[in-house]
Each structure stands twice: as C-alpha cells, then as structure tokens.
Amino acid sequence: MIRYILQRLLLLPFLLVAFSIVVFAIVQAPPGDFLTTYVATLASSGTSISAEHIAALRHEYGLDQPVVVQYLRWMQNLLSGNLGLSLEYQRPNAELIGEQLALTVVLALFAFVVTWIVAVPAGIYSATHQRSAFDYVFTVINYVGVATPNFLLALVLMWVAFAYFGIGITGLFSSEFVNVPWSLARVVDLLQHVWLPALVLGIAGTARLTRVMRANLLDELNKPYVMTARAKGLKEWRLVLRYPVRLAFNPLVSTIGWYLPQLFSGSLIVATVMNLPNIGPLLLRALINQDMYLAGAILLIYCFLTIIGTLISDILLAWLDPRIRMEN
Amino acid sequence: MVAATPVTSEAEERISVASNWTLVWWRFRKHRLALFSAAVLIGFYAVVLCPDFFSTQDPELTDARQAFIPVQGLHLLDDNGFNPWVPSVAGKRNPVTLRMEWTTDPERKVRAGFFVPGYSYRLFGLIQTKLHFVGAIDQGQRIFLLGSDRLGRDQWSRIMHATQTSMTIGLVAVTLSVILGVVLGGISGYFGGLADQVIQRMIELLQSVPTIPIWLALSAALPRDWTPQQVFFAITVILSLVGWTTLGREVRGRFLALREEDFVLAADLAGASQARIILRHMVPTFLSHIIATSSLAIPVMIISETSLSFLGLGIRPPAISWGVLLQEAQNIQTLALAPWLLTPGLLVIVAVLAFNLVGDGLRDASDPYSH
Numbered sequence: 296m297i298r299y300i301l302q303r304l305l306l307l308p309f310l311l312v313a314f315s316i317v318v319f320a321i322v323q324a325p326p327g328d329f330l331t332t333y334v335a336t337l338a339s340s341g342t343s344i345s346a347e348h349i350a351a352l353r354h355e356y357g358l359d360q361p362v363v364v365q366y367l368r369w370m371q372n373l374l375s376g377n378l379g380l381s382l383e384y385q386r387p388n389a390e391l392i393g394e395q396l397a398l399t400v401v402l403a404l405f406a407f408v409v410t411w412i413v414a415v416p417a418g419i420y421s422a423t424h425q426r427s428a429f430d431y432v433f434t435v436i437n438y439v440g441v442a443t444p445n446f447l448l449a450l451v452l453m454w455v456a457f458a459y460f461g462i463g464i465t466g467l468f469s470s471e472f473v474n475v476p477w478s479l480a481r482v483v484d485l486l487q488h489v490w491l492p493a494l495v496l497g498i499a500g501t502a503r504l505t506r507v508m509r510a511n512l513l514d515e516l517n518k519p520y521v522m523t524a525r526a527k528g529l530k531e532w533r534l535v536l537r538y539p540v541r542l543a544f545n546p547l548v549s550t551i552g553w554y555l556p557q558l559f560s561g562s563l564i565v566a567t568v569m570n571l572p573n574i575g576p577l578l579l580r581a582l583i584n585q586d587m588y589l590a591g592a593i594l595l596i597y598c599f600l601t602i603i604g605t606l607i608s609d610i611l612l613a614w615l616d617p618r619i620r621m622e623n
Numbered sequence: 624m625v626a627a628t629p630v631t632s633e634a635e636e637r638i639s640v641a642s643n644w645t646l647v648w649w650r651f652r653k654h655r656l657a658l659f660s661a662a663v664l665i666g667f668y669a670v671v672l673c674p675d676f677f678s679t680q681d682p683e684l685t686d687a688r689q690a691f692i693p694v695q696g697l698h699l700l701d702d703n704g705f706n707p708w709v710p711s712v713a714g715k716r717n718p719v720t721l722r723m724e725w726t727t728d729p730e731r732k733v734r735a736g737f738f739v740p741g742y743s744y745r746l747f748g749l750i751q752t753k754l755h756f757v758g759a760i761d762q763g764q765r766i767f768l769l770g771s772d773r774l775g776r777d778q779w780s781r782i783m784h785a786t787q788t789s790m791t792i793g794l795v796a797v798t799l800s801v802i803l804g805v806v807l808g809g810i811s812g813y814f815g816g817l818a819d820q821v822i823q824r825m826i827e828l829l830q831s832v833p834t835i836p837i838w839l840a841l842s843a844a845l846p847r848d849w850t851p852q853q854v855f856f857a858i859t860v861i862l863s864l865v866g867w868t869t870l871g872r873e874v875r876g877r878f879l880a881l882r883e884e885d886f887v888l889a890a891d892l893a894g895a896s897q898a899r900i901i902l903r904h905m906v907p908t909f910l911s912h913i914i915a916t917s918s919l920a921i922p923v924m925i926i927s928e929t930s931l932s933f934l935g936l937g938i939r940p941p942a943i944s945w946g947v948l949l950q951e952a953q954n955i956q957t958l959a960l961a962p963w964l965l966t967p968g969l970l971v972i973v974a975v976l977a978f979n980l981v982g983d984g985l986r987d988a989s990d991p992y993s994h
Binding site for chain 1: 828831832833834835836837839840841843844845846922926929930933934935936949952953955956958959962965968971972975976979980
C-alpha cells in the first residue's frame with residue numbers, strides 16, 4: 296500500500312515538468328506578446344508610448360530573450376517559489392491567485408459533496424424501485440442534466456431569479472463581505488452563497504453518477520447472494536445497504552479520478568458566468584491580455600489540482616479494493 | 624435442438640443468415656426512444672445541409688429600429704381552416720426609459736406560408752434560388768418567428784445558420800478523433816513494443832491534462848486575424864486532440880485481445896497481408912462498437928464548442944454558432960427583456976439529448992450479449 300502511494304508520488308515531479316513545458320509553449324504561442332497587446336490598448340484609448348520605452352520594458356520583462364531562456368528563467372523562479380509578476384496588474388501573481396485559489400477548491404469540493412449526497416441515494420432508490428414513477432423522474436432528470444451545459448443552467452437560474460424574484464444570485468459573498476478580511480460572519484456568508492454555484496457545477500456529474508450507481512446496483516441485486524440473504528429473512532433495506540450497495544460503490548469511487556479534476560476545470564466556466572471570485576475569470580482575462588506568466592501560473596495550478604485529484608482517487612481505490620492493493 | 628419445431632427453425636434461420644448489421648438494426652429498432660431521437664437528428668442535419676432554405680431572412684440583415692422584437696408565433700389555422708399567419712407587432716417608445724416596447728396584436732394577422740419566395744441564395748452552394756421553407760407571403764414584410772436580437776437580426780434565421788456550424792463541428796471533431804484513435808490505438812495494440820509504450824505514455828499525459836483550461840489557452844493562442852474557416856478547423860483540431868485518447872485505449876484493448884484469435888492466425892497462414900488482416904478481419908469485429916462510442920462523443924464536442932464560443936474563445940463572429948448566439952444572452956438585464964435569446968440553449972439540449980439516446984441505443988444494439 297505504502298509502496299503503491301510512493302510510486303505514484305515519485306511520478307509527480309516528472310508529470311509536472313512535462314506539463315510546465317506544454318503550458319509554457321501554449322502561453323508563449325500567440326503572435327506578439329503582452330507589450331503588443333498593451334500598446335494596442337493604449338493606442339485605442341488615445342495615448343501613445345515611445346519605441347525606446349517599449350524596448351526598455353521588453354528588456355525588463357525578459358521578453359527579448361530566446362524562448363528557451365525565458366522558459367528556464369520561469370522554471371528557476373517557480374522552483375524558488377516565485378510565481379512571477381503579473382504584467383497587467385503589476386502585482387505578484389502569488390498574491391493575485393492566493394485567496395481565489397482557496398475559493399476554487401472550496402467550490403469544487405462543495406460541488407463534489409452535493410453530487411454524492413444526491414447521486415448515491417437517488418441511484419439506490421432508482422435501482423431498488425425499478426420502473427417506479429420516481430425512477431422515471433430521476434432518469435429524465437439525469438438525461439437532461441447530462442445534456443445541459445453548465446453555463447446554460449447558470450444563465451437560466453440567474454435569469455429566473457432576476458426576472459421573477461428580482462434578485463441577483465451572482466458572486467460568492469453578500470456585498471458587505473466582498474472586500475473584508477476573513478471572519479466567522481464571512482464564512483457563514485460564503486456558506487449561504489456557495490451551494491447554488493456548487494449545484495450548478497455538480498449537476499452533470501450528479502446525473503452521471505446516479506446512472507452509474509443505478510446500473511451497478513441493478514447488476515448486484517440479481518445475484519444469488521442477495522436472494523440467499525432475503526430467504527434468510529434479512530430486512531430488505533438493511534440487506535441492500537449492507538451488501539450490494541457496498542459492492543456497487545467501488546466503480547463509483549474509481550470515477551473520482553476524473554470527476555474531481557473535471558470539477559476544478561468546470562468551475563472556470565460557471566465562475567465566469569456567475570461572476571465568482573475564482574481563478575477561472577482571472578485565467579480568462581490573463582489569456583486574452585497575454586499576461587503570460589499569470590496565465591502560465593494558473594494553468595500549472597490547474598494541472599497540479601488535476602494530478603492531485605487523480606492521485607486521491609487512486610489511493611482511495613487501492614484502500615477500498617483489495618485486488619488493486621495486493622497487486623504488487 | 625432436436626425438439627425444435629419447424630416454426631422456430633424458420634425464425635432461427637432468419638437470424639442465422641442475417642448479417643451483423645442487420646442484427647444491429649433489428650435490435651436498434653426495438654428502442655423506440657433511440658429511433659425517435661435518430662429522426663430528430665435527421666431533422667437537424669437537414670438544416671445543416673441547407674440552412675438558407677429554412678431561414679426566413681438573411682441572418683446578417685440588421686435594423687436598429689427592429690431590435691428586441693418579441694416572438695411572433697406561427698399559427699397554422701385561422702377561422703377558415705389551414706391558413707398560416709403570425710400576429711403583427713407594433714412598437715411604442717417608452718417616454719421614460721426611451722426603450723422601444725413591442726406588443727403583439729393577434730387581431731392583425733400577417734400572412735405567412737410554406738415554400739414561399741424570399742431572399743436569394745445558393746442551394747448547396749450551387750443552385751441559385753429564392754425558395755424558402757417558411758416565410759411571409761408579402762416579401763417586403765419581415766417576420767420574426769423567434770424574435771430579434773439587439774441589432775434587429777432575425778433569431779430564427781440565425782439559429783438555422785448556427786445549427787449548421789455547431790452540428791458540423793461535432794461531427795468533424797469526432798471524425799478526426801476516431802481516425803486518430805483507431806490509427807494510434809491500432810498501432811499500439813497490434814505492434815506492441817516501443818510504439819505501444821510511447822503511445823500509452825502520450826495518452827496518459829493527455830488524459831491528465833485539465834481539459835477546459837488547456838482548451839481555452841489553445842483557443843486564445845489562435846491568431847486574431849484568422850478567417851472563420853481557419854478558426855473553425857483549428858477549434859475542431861483542438862477538441863479532437865483530447866477526444867481521441869479514450870477511443871485509442873479501447874481500440875488498443877480490442878487489438879490486443881483479437882491478435883491471439885484463431886481467425887487472425889488463419890488469415891495470416893492463408894497469406895493475407897497485414898493491412899488486409901487489420902482492415903478486413905479485425906476492424907469489422909468492433910466497428911459497430913466504435914460507431915456507438917463516437918456517437919456518444921459527439922455531444923461532448925458540441926457542449927465544449929458551445930462553452931468555448933460562449934466565453935468568446937471559440938467560433939468568432941461573423942461566423943454563427945449556438946455558443947456565439949448565447950453570448951448575446953450573457954447580460955441578465957437583456958435576458959429579462961428578451962428571454963427568446965436563450966432559444967439556442969434549448970437546441971443544444973435537444974441535440975445533445977438526441978445524440979446520447981441514439982448512442983445508448985447503438986451501444987446496446989451493437990453488444991451481442993445484451994438482451
């Protein structure tokens with residue numbers, strides 16, 4: 296078990312180096328650099344900037360160096376824990392990302408919890424009450440849930456809330472808590488706001504998990520051991536929860552590996568639509584303005600979160616399933 | 624077997640001589656919902672073939688005085704039987720907000736009809752024609768079956784053109800990823816060794832990439848001065864870059880299993896070339912499976928494209944796609960004023976739903992062990 300985890304952990308740095316190269320190549324790829332965009336923005340607002348000044352700035356940011364040198368300098372900074380300076384905001388990237396990263400993770404984890412709390416009971420009910428009215432209702436909701444893009448659901452909810460109830464449901468905090476330091480009241484306020492975005496973010500996953508849970512449980516319910524237990528007079532709900540549900544659970548745990556990373560990525564779109572203070576909108580802005588070090592840092596963080604998500608699921612699965620644990 | 628009556632043996636014979644595809648079709652036919660969804664998809668692709676025919680007016684025709692006209696619902700019947708019409712609209716400027724306020728008036732009917740002349744276009748890019756599926760009888764009259772947007776463009780006609788882009792992207796991107804998946808997965812599974820190692824590591828790397836952020840970064844890297852056609856092609860490539868990995872894995876697994884089968888050995892001994900063994904003997908055994916998997920991959924592509932375009936990093940105006948249209952609905956105040964701007968979202972849901980149902984039906988039908 297420990298060897299298995301260590302093996303996975305050893306792979307981590309290699310993956311991160313591979314990703315850092317890919318990420319740098321991508322943020323470096325657009326024609327021109329931050330200064331070209333910057334000059335264009337200035338020109339459109341009517342101010343101009345001298346050629347010498349641009350050259351000086353370019354030298355200062357190291358944008359006149361060959362790509363390889365730029366990459367190595369970036370990596371050097373990263374390894375010493377320095378995420379670099381945002382070209383646009385003129386502030387350290389670490390500071391810009393800081394709190395928003397925590398909110399990204401909180402949102403994804405909330406969505407995850409919502410998903411499981413809804414999906415597992417719904418799946419169990421659907422399987423044990425196959426072809427009942429609720430089973431059909433769940434099935435329809437599942438199909439529509441999978442088919443609805445996140446941002447569309449967010450849009451519809453925001454529109455309904457605004458048009459029929461006259462309230463805005465954007466943001467993660469009430470207006471009086473947006474720019475204040477953390478306190479208990481602020482946490483409570485966050486908890487009041489986070490569940491709706493979490494629901495929007497988790498709906499597609501909930502639908503998928505319910506289907507997986509239902510299908511797995513249906514397979515188990517037809518097996519002879521269930522009939523034996525029933526013949527011995529075990530109470531139905533106790534029987535179902537104690538044996539088949541546990542077996543049907545395993546494949547579900549193995550989905551965490553792709554689901555958790557998907558939540559981190561997916562929160563990007565929901566955050567943009569619902570105006571949440573999350574690293575998603577920050578990334579979008581950085582990409583459009585070619586603020587390459589900020590974009591690079593955020594992309595690497597997404598990669599890191601994805602790898603961690605996969606790692607957690609591998610470990611959980613090995614812990615739950617002896618067949619994987621005993622492989623070595 | 625001995626006790627089989629003549630009746631069942633006749634039915635059995637029908638099954639035993641039927642080709643694999645016939646068997647798949649028979650099983651698919653039993654799925655009512657999948658069959659219905661397939662019909663819906665055929666309808667979608669009819670629009671894809673010639674969106675102009677289904678449009679009522681030029682999708683780019685703007686008129687600021689006709690902004691945010693509400694939905695003029697198409698009515699098929701009036702007091703004298705079949706006689707299509709839409710209610711007319713009348714606008715009045717609100718003296719306080721200075722905004723045009725439109726009211727529909729069912730008493731004053733605008734005559735509409737099917738297969739009527741309208742603006743001129745080229746059918747399939749070849750035949751010059753003016754014929755449209757539906758439109759106003761009076762050619763000078765603009766009718767807005769799904770309302771108009773902030774520039775007074777006709778939402779209905781724009782949706783028809785958006786359907787063409789969005790549905791094509793899904794199809795092209797999946798075709799690309801099937802080609803990549805089958806070729807690379809095939810090489811990996813059939814030849815094994817170093818090629819297998821390299822391709823497997825590549826798949827692992829691609830699968831641990833956070834898709835949406837990387838897609839966004841790649842689309843942001845596309846030069847701003849590219850033509851809509853170039854952007855369209857680039858987006859499909861970006862979408863299929865990650866999409867092929869799942870299929871690649873499955874194909875590899877199939878090849879690994881089939882490589883040891885007797886019929887492959889037999890073909891090899893009979894002197895068949897490697898290409899012939901792969902294409903003639905191995906691929907057909909899992910072709911139906913590939914088709915089912917890819918029809919389940921198309922909706923993912925459609926949702927991805929819509930999301931990218933919605934964020935302003937996918938298809939860009941003047942090209943029209945569902946995501947581009949939904950960008951107009953980004954502002955909640957606008958949306959409260961003109962809820963019909965959300966209609967492209969409905970089409971996304973219907974299309975994705977239909978693809979998922981057809982895909983499920985195909986998957987069940989192509990699996991010989993299903994009941």
